[in-house]
Amino acid sequence: MTDILLSLSGLTKAYPGVVANDDVSFDIGTGEVHALLGENGAGKSTLVKMIYGLVKPDSGEMTLRGRSYAPAEPRAARADGIAMVFQHFSLFDALNVGENIALGMEQPPRMRDLADRIRAVSETYGLPLDPFRVVGDLSAGERQRVEIVRCLLQDPKLLIMDEPTSVLTPQEVDILFATLRKLRADGTSILYISHKLEEIRRLCDTATILRLGRKVGTCVPRDTTARDMAEMMVGSSLKTPQRAGRDLGPVALELQGFSAAAPSAFGTALKKVEFRVHAGELLGIGGVAGNGQDELLAVLSGEIRGTEGSLRLKGADIGGLGPRARRAAGLLTAPEERLGHAAAPNMSLTENAMLTGAVRERLETRGFLKWGAARAFATRIIAGFDVRTPGPDNAARSLSGGNLQKFVIGREVLQRPEVLVVNQPTWGVDAAAAAAIRQALLDLAAGGAAVVVISQDLDELMEICDRFGALNEGRLSPTRAVGDLSVEEIGLMMGGAHGMEVADV
């Protein structure tokens, strides 16, 4: 082990009603890539915020290069050589790359000099960037580059990365890892937060595992299996989703050559999208965010109305029908955005259950609501999907992301869909809840329903899906059986290599 850069001892931080961090201690060595692992709510973010000076610890202390370290604000942390790349990008869409970077610096040079430095640093680390492009026009990977370059320009000693790969294609992940390895070789320490265990095994030297705010273990990721690390995170043995052998039925849903203009200025136009999915089959649709996923879901849910004959459900034309009629026919959807799209934040779980369940669960008669039945339905979802909430009268907003996601998926699954379309079913959901949701989707397919999973999590798609297609700039690649695909081919599909030879089986 090399010498220690940052040492944490006994860090504790409590919020009203919850202890976010309880007596956490560990060391980060110079030039070490240190992973911080844990489920949602394990206290990773709070810990990192204390290191970065956004939150003050209640007790405990930090030592940086042997000296006491207690940053009052991020500025002080940056001055001490600590830089952070945020999980949700902290960029300003309307400003250009150079301005965004200047905002993160204490003494920014003049814009022309800064542009030169940005170009120099981004070339050195293989992250090409144009300083004068407006950030709102950049892809997720490029936006992340902006954040990383912003940090690198300050010559950091410790770089904190919060879930950096969740929005990247495999190729972009490789580029990022190459950059991080180069940084490590230059003596920079990296604190890497993720719940993608395979990535941690590829990249990190040491891992600290948090559960419910406490440190529960340390391991060397290279020598530990992903399963062992996951079980340390969860604190119990983890159920891997079980895929039952099943027979494919007739075509359940068929979309034919569908094109649609972009619904908004920042939307994506769909170009001749077509696929078919059989009863009992799980179709995975991958792709980097913003390549038409939301629009595809809207087309299937009926929010974007199609033309007659464009969409067939078990042979019947439903292209011209609206969302309610489609639900009645058995095509259910769960969109990505939990608060505001899939659920109404300020309404209770009962009301939210009513919103999509009314048609199929007969929660209304002649326009009058059946509150008793709706409440029973909501209670059934809560019980069936282990939604942690005091009861069905709580507002959707009060649930954590993972719990609300379980509720949203459970609500659709329990309506016995013929075809279920979900977008990002496990986005921001911890390992145990994600496994439960995936299992529910698999069970649904085993029961004879067709399931379309739109997701940016490739591991998830590879784990549960039978066939895979990728969206790129509104085009859907031909779908292919998952078993025949290599990572390189998936990357090419996501990157939009349409001319690729297609072995459609």
Next chain:
Amino acid sequence: MDLTAINPVLLVASLMVAATPLLLAAIGELVVEKSGVLNLGVEGMMIVGAICGFAMAVESGSPMLGFAAAAAGGALLSLLFALLTQVALANQVASGLALTLFGLGLSALLGQGYVGVKPPPSPRLDLPGLSDLPVVGPILFGHDPILYLGVVLTACVWVMLKFTRAGLILRAVGESHDAAHALGYPVVRIRILAIMFGGACAGLGGAYISLIRVPQWTEGMTAGIGWIALALVVFASWKPWRALLGAYLFGGVTVMQLNLQAAGVAIPVEYLAMSPYLVTILVLVILSADRSGAPAALGRIFHASN
């Protein structure tokens, strides 16, 4: 009808006077909105500025002291708005509307003793030689200092927003307060300062009406200029020079239609009276077709909890 009675030189000179209250209020509100705050209380701050400035000028005999008091009064009232929206996290639309109603009432109360009083005259720029030039003299060199201040302020705000770090930070706060907070910028403090700047500008604009444009005090004398300023900021796409253009256009059509009325043009007075509003909004709507958007965090409440 006698259109020859309209003197183009005097017309231009007086349109600048007519436009200045609107310009001052709009520039202030532009800065406020750039920081991500929507203050609908411009009208209230203007009228409070109008009476504060008027009262101080009458009592002290110095119009310049009056303007200083107007700026202070407007800023003080805006501080109330800042406390409500930035500290108590109240809804900005409701708070702004309340501020206008409160300002109208407060100004009527303060102004009770000043109806019918004449304020001291404001000094005019008088550069020997230059001010006597034909055409150029009355248009460029014959005005009061506050009018020039309005133009200088527009230039300063433009330079500040476009070329300085302070302006960049202000825009950043208005674009995404969460990201700005994550980088360690004091979002609330920056916004309170912006709100106070907006209040001071609105106060100056109000006092310009009561001390120079219509040198007297009457209740509700700002007559909706604050609302026009709000619309102007939006239609000017949050760009200072466009706000200036819009304000001068509005002032120009206002003065023009008054002249036309005086000249006895055969158009009903009501149509002439509505023409400044119509023309200004029409032109600015056409100009704002380039879709430079509003500050992304405009009107959203910031709380540093997460």
